Amino acid sequence: MYVCSCFGITEDQVKEHAVNGACTPRQIASASKAGTDCGSCVRRIQALLGRGACPRRELIDRRAPALDRLDDAA
Numbered sequence: 180m181y182v183c184s185c186f187g188i189t190e191d192q193v194k195e196h197a198v199n200g201a202c203t204p205r206q207i208a209s210a211s212k213a214g215t216d217c218g219s220c221v222r223r224i225q226a227l228l229g230r231g232a233c234p235r236r237e238l239i240d241r242r243a244p245a246l247d248r249l250d251d252a253a
């Protein structure tokens with residue numbers, strides 16, 4: 180199903196970008212251009228990212244131990 184009809188970006192493509200590290204609508208736009216024309220899809224992209232499409236965001240929200248170790252190393 181298309182999320183962004185201006186650029187023909189599907190829900191699966193947004194999820195794939197999220198898995199590869201794009202955790203915000205802006206990062207999705209950088210990766211795919213989705214949301215950079217009429218903008219009507221940005222809320223749908225936000226909703227997709229908020230539903231676990233971005234594993235890294237989930238880790239940050241849960242303050243995964245691995246991220247705590249990264250904080251210590253920084």
Ligand code: FES
Nearest residue numbers: 183185216217220
């Ligand atoms: S539908 Fe995504 S920019 Fe228009």
